[in-house]
């Protein structure tokens with residue numbers, strides 16, 4: 001009965017799907033959150049703690065938590081993971097030097113039991129910047145093809161213009177409706 005009710009709530013659009021936005025500081029997480037919400041680029045400051053917004057995509061509701069990415073805050077990400085259906089890992093595609101740090105954070109997160117059933121969306125952000133890494137390069141450096149425990153997808157985007165973000169939301173919607 002509980003399962004049937006959950007399914008019906010999903011069909012009628014009442015269920016909220018929990019999403020967490022993680023990634024290193026300056027990756028563009030907060031810019032993405034508000035681009036999802038308002039379709040505009042907002043001015044941001046480094047996030048201390050988190051922001052949360054409800055994003056609705058064709059009757060599917062996501063509760064999106066945007067968490068600060070500074071080194072001292074990364075341990076707090078784990079306290080947000082319970083019941084998370086989608087982890088969005090935002091990558092600054094211009095930041096070649098710290099991609100190995102992102103890779104370590106990603107593989108550490110995926111080992112966490114609260115994320116066992118979560119799907120992973122990697123956003124290769126800042127594609128507007130000349131010579132930024134492509135989604136394929138990022139995918140290779142993060143060794144995404146070795147991930148068999150979780151469903152994953154990589155998407156190139158630009159949080160300033162919103163390019164690539166509607167496709168990301170479509171992927172998220174398809175994922176949660178399939179579960």
Ligand SMILES: Nc1nc2c(ncn2[C@@H]2O[C@H](COP(=O)(O)OP(=O)(O)OP(=O)(O)O)[C@@H](O)[C@H]2O)c(=O)[nH]1
Pocket residue numbers: 023024025026027028029030031032044045046047048067068069070090125126127128129157158159160161
């Ligand atoms: N050129 C360019 N700049 C971007 C893009 N997305 C975000 N930025 C800029 O990158 C900087 C950091 O963006 P934030 O959204 O605050 O980054 P964050 O990941 O939330 O950072 P923390 O809160 O410290 O974890 C800001 O100056 C943004 O305007 C993008 O797609 N292209």
Ligand SMILES: [Mg+2]
Pocket residue numbers: 029030031044045046047066067068069
């Ligand atoms: Mg932020």
